[in-house]
Amino acid sequence: MNIVQRFFQTSLGKKYVMALTGLALAVFVVGHLIGNLQVFLGREMINAYGHFLQSTPELIWPARLGLLACVALHVWSAVRLSAENRAARPIQYSEAYKPIAASYASRTMLMSGLIIAAFIVYHLLHFTVQTQAINLTGKDFHTLMDAKGRHDVFAMMVSGFSNPFVSGFYVLAMTLLCLHLSHGLGALFQSLGLRNKAWSPVIERLGRRAAWIIWLGYVSIPVSILCGFGKEVMK
Amino acid sequence: MKLTLKVWRQKDQESPGHFETYQANDVSPDMSFLEMLDVVNEGIIDRGEDAIAFDSDCREGICGTCSVVINGMPHGGHRATTACQLHMRHFTDGQTIYIEPWRAKPFPVLKDLVVDRAAFERIVQAGGFVSVRTGGTPDANAIPIPKEDADRAMDAAACIGCGACVAACKNASAMLFVAAKASHLNTLPQGKVEKDRRVLGMVAAMDKEGFGNCTVTGSCEAVCPKEISLDFIRQLNGEYLIASLKGK
Numbered sequence: 001m002n003i004v005q006r007f008f009q010t011s012l013g014k015k016y017v018m019a020l021t022g023l024a025l026a027v028f029v030v031g032h033l034i035g036n037l038q039v040f041l042g043r044e045m046i047n048a049y050g051h052f053l054q055s056t057p058e059l060i061w062p063a064r065l066g067l068l069a070c071v072a073l074h075v076w077s078a079v080r081l082s083a084e085n086r087a088a089r090p091i092q093y094s095e096a097y098k099p100i101a102a103s104y105a106s107r108t109m110l111m112s113g114l115i116i117a118a119f120i121v122y123h124l125l126h127f128t129v130q131t132q133a134i135n136l137t138g139k140d141f142h143t144l145m146d147a148k149g150r151h152d153v154f155a156m157m158v159s160g161f162s163n164p165f166v167s168g169f170y171v172l173a174m175t176l177l178c179l180h181l182s183h184g185l186g187a188l189f190q191s192l193g194l195r196n197k198a199w200s201p202v203i204e205r206l207g208r209r210a211a212w213i214i215w216l217g218y219v220s221i222p223v224s225i226l227c228g229f230g231k232e233v234m235k
Numbered sequence: 236m237k238l239t240l241k242v243w244r245q246k247d248q249e250s251p252g253h254f255e256t257y258q259a260n261d262v263s264p265d266m267s268f269l270e271m272l273d274v275v276n277e278g279i280i281d282r283g284e285d286a287i288a289f290d291s292d293c294r295e296g297i298c299g300t301c302s303v304v305i306n307g308m309p310h311g312g313h314r315a316t317t318a319c320q321l322h323m324r325h326f327t328d329g330q331t332i333y334i335e336p337w338r339a340k341p342f343p344v345l346k347d348l349v350v351d352r353a354a355f356e357r358i359v360q361a362g363g364f365v366s367v368r369t370g371g372t373p374d375a376n377a378i379p380i381p382k383e384d385a386d387r388a389m390d391a392a393a394c395i396g397c398g399a400c401v402a403a404c405k406n407a408s409a410m411l412f413v414a415a416k417a418s419h420l421n422t423l424p425q426g427k428v429e430k431d432r433r434v435l436g437m438v439a440a441m442d443k444e445g446f447g448n449c450t451v452t453g454s455c456e457a458v459c460p461k462e463i464s465l466d467f468i469r470q471l472n473g474e475y476l477i478a479s480l481k482g483k
């Protein structure tokens with residue numbers, strides 16, 4: 001068996017794919033959060049950041065394709081592994097069976113993941129492709145321009161999140177992402193063999209903490225906007 | 236004590252099974268769980284019916300044959316306790332107890348509560364041994380082994396192959412068992428030389444048997460009667476990765 005087959009066919013190989021792509025996605029999630037939080041530094045900062053990304057296709061396209069590959073591999077291994085897990089127990093226990101020691105997050109990884117995948121599709125249509133039909137504001141985000149002639153990312157975020165249903169879906173998706181990460185961040189070190197008895201409890205605690213910090217960061221944006229942040233651009 | 240038992244009855248591997256209800260009167264709190272089943276079986280035999288089949292051998296927690304899920308928990312869910320060492324004082328008068336076999340595709344039910352665990356043997360045959368003859372007892376300290384390594388190998392070697400880890404895992408994963416069997420040899424100098432071949436062979440055999448995959452839930456560690464640590468799974472994950480990267 002060559003090394004590629006080993007990574008894609010064996011149980012542990014697929015777990016490595018899952019852990020490595022999960023790690024890459026988690027690093028992106030943190031970077032993306034830091035980028036987005038610039039909205040709180042004002043219209044100028046976030047629009048300049050948006051303009052920088054848009055005007056460097058040599059950076060943004062490799063990153064996009066890399067992320068797409070990570071999501072595809074992550075979902076592919078998640079679905080394969082989960083199907084194998086299901087097949088390994090064809091007859092279920094009686095109603096007396098309760099999960100033993102397994103956290104809620106660890107038991108719902110596939111479900112939280114699949115909903116995150118659905119969210120990713122919506123999110124890309126919402127703010128990247130800017131499909132007017134799904135933003136529920138009646139506005140065309142393509143036409144939002146600031147005084148310097150750049151795409152007005154600030155106004156797009158403020159109008160996008162001023163709809164409580166859209167914001168609600170974002171908050172729900174971020175909650176599931178952080179549930180996913182609260183188990184995943186610790187588990188990935190276990191899957192790659194990169195922890196030991198001394199570090200395991202520390203890594204698990206830091207992983208859970210990081211997940212909730214990420215949640216706070218992301219959720220702060222739609223919640224602030226719903227509370228009136230940036231409403232001056234809506235006139 | 237009086238108990239109501241809901242016991243999984245299954246004629247043979249091919250027949251479908253079902254839960255049958257039995258009343259156990261006069262259960263003493265000092266009995267072990269298996270002794271309680273023995274008493275129930277005497278009543279069943281007196282009525283001319285077929286006794287409940289279950290596995291047991293040593294009845295002192297060292298052989299690993301007693302494999303029953305009691306109220307949804309392999310071995311009954313008491314810390315570091317096999318079903319044969321579980322006492323009836325942990326139950327209350329009038330309680331209903333579900334008793335079922337390990338549930339995993341690689342562990343087919345042979346009859347009632349008895350499952351076939353030969354899958355574990357095939358995994359051990361795929362690498363859970365040292366290939367060379369080690370001869371008679373060597374002189375003490377002829378091969379220096381750090382105390383920590385000796386202790387760690389001993390902790391892994393405590394696995395009795397009962398299969399409770401598989402039974403408890405939501406994915407029916409055998410990782411805790413395989414990790415214990417591999418780590419116990421990989422940690423010692425006599426076993427280390429075959430480390431790569433061992434982990435590759437044992438994981439391939441584990442996959443072939445159709446066990447599920449580890450998702451780090453920790454259920455296995457919680458029910459293991461020998462308290463085998465999740466850290467051995469981490470060791471197996473790391474050693475398998477290194478063996479794979481070497482291109483073996």
Ligand code: HEM
Nearest residue numbers: 018019022025026078109110113114117184187188191450
């Ligand atoms: C931004 C998106 C995502 C991030 C940051 C992420 C992150 C992670 C991480 C770090 C892990 C731990 C890897 C390991 O167990 O070693 C993981 C596991 C997992 N992910 Fe994701 N994931 C994402 C999206 C998804 C999606 C879309 C699915 C949908 C199928 C999914 C399903 C799973 C499953 C089933 C596991 C395995 C759980 C386990 O082994 O404990 N994830 N993810």
Ligand code: SF4
Nearest residue numbers: 394395397398400459
């Ligand atoms: S690891 Fe524990 S639960 Fe699993 S077979 Fe060994 S002794 Fe039994």
Ligand code: FES
Nearest residue numbers: 292294299301319
């Ligand atoms: S009968 Fe031997 S461990 Fe229970």
